[in-house]
Amino acid sequence: MTLSAQSAFTGFSCPQEGLAENLFETIVCEYASAVLDAFLGQFGAMIRTQATGLSDLLESAVSKPKSSNTVWCPALGDCFQAVQRHDPNAALSSAAALGLHLGANGISGNWEAKLAEPTTFLWNKWIVPECSHLSVENSGTSASLTAGFNGESKKIGLIYSAAWNAQGTESIPVIEGARRSLFVLPQKLLTSPKFDGLRTSAISEPGEKSVSPIEEALEGLKKNLPAYYDWVTRIVGQIFIMEAPDRLVSGSIQGQLGLLYISNTSDQLAIAEMLIHEASHQYYYLLSRLGAMDDGSDHKLYLNPFINALRPLARIVLGYHAFANVWMFYKTSIDVGFGQVDRCAHQMDTIMKRLENMQDIVDGNAALTPIGKALVEPLLVLTSCKNSKNMESLAAS
Amino acid sequence: MDEKDNIHTQDSQTGASEIDLVPKESEKAEVGLSSRRDFAIAGVTGLAALAAGALFSAPVANAIEPAAIKSKILAQIKKDMESSNDPMLNALTFDRGTVVHNRFVSLA
Numbered sequence: 001m002t003l004s005a006q007s008a009f010t011g012f013s014c015p016q017e018g019l020a021e022n023l024f025e026t027i028v029c030e031y032a033s034a035v036l037d038a039f040l041g042q043f044g045a046m047i048r049t050q051a052t053g054l055s056d057l058l059e060s061a062v063s064k065p066k067s068s069n070t071v072w073c074p075a076l077g078d079c080f081q082a083v084q085r086h087d088p089n090a091a092l093s094s095a096a097a098l099g100l101h102l103g104a105n106g107i108s109g110n111w112e113a114k115l116a117e118p119t120t121f122l123w124n125k126w127i128v129p130e131c132s133h134l135s136v137e138n139s140g141t142s143a144s145l146t147a148g149f150n151g152e153s154k155k156i157g158l159i160y161s162a163a164w165n166a167q168g169t170e171s172i173p174v175i176e177g178a179r180r181s182l183f184v185l186p187q188k189l190l191t192s193p194k195f196d197g198l199r200t201s202a203i204s205e206p207g208e209k210s211v212s213p214i215e216e217a218l219e220g221l222k223k224n225l226p227a228y229y230d231w232v233t234r235i236v237g238q239i240f241i242m243e244a245p246d247r248l249v250s251g252s253i254q255g256q257l258g259l260l261y262i263s264n265t266s267d268q269l270a271i272a273e274m275l276i277h278e279a280s281h282q283y284y285y286l287l288s289r290l291g292a293m294d295d296g297s298d299h300k301l302y303l304n305p306f307i308n309a310l311r312p313l314a315r316i317v318l319g320y321h322a323f324a325n326v327w328m329f330y331k332t333s334i335d336v337g338f339g340q341v342d343r344c345a346h347q348m349d350t351i352m353k354r355l356e357n358m359q360d361i362v363d364g365n366a367a368l369t370p371i372g373k374a375l376v377e378p379l380l381v382l383t384s385c386k387n388s389k390n391m392e393s394l395a396a397s
Numbered sequence: 398m399d400e401k402d403n404i405h406t407q408d409s410q411t412g413a414s415e416i417d418l419v420p421k422e423s424e425k426a427e428v429g430l431s432s433r434r435d436f437a438i439a440g441v442t443g444l445a446a447l448a449a450g451a452l453f454s455a456p457v458a459n460a461i462e463p464a465a466i467k468s469k470i471l472a473q474i475k476k477d478m479e480s481s482n483d484p485m486l487n488a489l490t491f492d493r494g495t496v497v498h499n500r501f502v503s504l505a
Binding site for chain 1: 470
């Protein structure tokens with residue numbers, strides 16, 4: 001086979017391919033630096049007038065060594081959307097949210113900001129109550145936050161010793177993972193308009209009853225399917241839980257890096273499926289930061305049978321990537337004895353009835369770029385009924 | 398389809414070329430490339446082992462220059478900034494800014 005960029009990025013396709021951590025880290029961190037550069041280029045002067053020290057903190061984040069944990073968060077996506085939409089109000093609140101995330105993850109500094117809209121933030125797992133004025137003093141090992149709103153201010157003291165501990169506020173549930181903590185957001189943190197339509201169904205105060213099943217599902221993956229555990233915990237950092245009686249609903253939200261939502265259920269297999277599905281979307285998004293999945297030469301709209309809607313090729317790839325990964329999850333679950341065989345087999349059959357149509361669209365589609373091929377071809381081999389055809393093709397290469 | 402959806406296809410060559418992401422010949426031996434044939438065979442015969450964490454041979458990431466990644470990212474960001482209809486940013490979106498999969502599995 002000709003060595004190409006394609007082979008470098010197949011780790012974004014599925015857990016079975018093995019994603020090189022240094023590649024993941026490089027892409028995330030270079031993307032973050034590029035977004036921050038663009039963000040400060042457009043809003044740096046404005047932020048300096050509205051917030052003291054905040055633009056300096058963001059500038060330092062561009063050049064300082066960092067990890068994906070430091071920068072892979074919804075606030076980074078919000079900053080980029082503010083750039084795209086030329087929205088200074090969103091820029092300021094996004095910068096403040098990112099400043100808090102950076103501060104909680106090793107990029108220290110003092111700053112204060114006056115916000116156009118009162119906003120509730122997070123510092124690690126600690127809630128920064130709704131405020132229109134926020135000041136931060138952060139040495140790296142201790143921090144003091146002052147959140148002001150309607151003439152009143154609330155002080156939060158934080159000490160870092162292996163983890164951030166706070167006085168003066170409350171925390172949200174957090175599921176500790178090997179790679180990154182998974183924060184479970186309560187409804188009151190979903191104040192942005194981007195959560196309209198979802199907010200009212202989100203659980204207001206996620207407690208043990210709704211969080212424990214997620215912990216158990218992740219533990220189940222860790223024990224039985226560690227590659228899938230890594231697949232989820234590498235890229236998912238925040239979650240909120242939706243009440244959706246009698247249905248399984250999960251989703252990712254435009255630009256919200258590492259954030260997803262799932263149904264409230266105690267069904268661990270269903271939770272694992274939703275996490276794997278939505279994590280797949282996050283990998284797709286991250287890889288697409290390097291370029292398009294297709295070259296635009298295929299102008300057709302194709303039926304996505306899972307949502308019964310016509311979609312362009314790139315979105316067919318998006319759907320195929322997620323559902324093929326779910327199919328593989330059920331297949332490997334049977335192989336290792338995770339979950340009931342009958343149920344997994346039924347799920348595989350149900351998914352494959354729809355997946356086959358998508359396979360036909362993406363398999364050998366000349367419009368796919370090397371990145372697009374890297375995403376789908378490993379899954380085609382693993383899931384396709386046409387394995388023999390692929391094998392012959394590979395044997396000839 | 399809205400023509401804007403295809404804007405990304407027109408300037409995908411403004412960044413690093415694909416060749417920038419290809420390891421040099423001298424680097425190939427060091428990176429333990431997994432071939433598609435290896436993948437297919439392993440995929441057919443060794444799923445249980447894979448699920449337990451025994452993954453394929455190391456990808457080629459060590460041979461990819463961060464500068465090439467950066468160049469690709471900058472090109473993509475430039476394109477996204479110039480497009481009011483960012484197809485990649487919207488890639489997670491099926492309807493109204495969210496992805497909602499109404500599944501075929503009943504909790505009952």
